[in-house]
Amino acid sequence: MSGGQFMVVMIVAIVMFANIVKAKMGIRRRDVRGEFDMMGDASTAAENHRLKSEIADLRDRIQVLERVVTDNEGSLRLDREIEKLRGPRN
Structure with a gap:
């Protein structure tokens, strides 16, 4: 077996091994x-x-x-409404 054939066989073996590992882990595909x-x-x-x-x-x-939190005007308005509801302070 020449060096080129050996590389092809090794690449195929690596891809097959990776597919077996993915199947065992339950990984199907990329979303x-x-x-x-x-x-x-x-x-x-x-x-x-x-x-x-x-x-x-x-x-x-x-x-x-x-x-x-970032709405300053709304929070000031809310503070005024709360103070109105509390009524006059003695």
């Missing part, structure tokens, strides 16, 4: 973002969907909190 997509059953997929929607909800809540 749109380039991350590995894991194989799983229906309950895993449902849990992933639930977690993704929970993360989206948390991101929305963080955006609202950031807007409240």
Whole structure:
């Protein structure tokens, strides 16, 4: 076997070994973002969907909190409204 043939055989063996390792780990393919997509059953997929929607909800809540914290005029208006509700001080 010449050096070129040996290299081809080694490349094929490495690719086959990598595919076996990926199959054992449950890695199927890369998704749109380039991350590995894991194989799983229906309950895993449902849990992933639930977690993704929970993360989206948390991101929305963080955006609202950031807007409240950085909105100076709105916070001053809110402070004035709270003081009005408290009534006159003695």
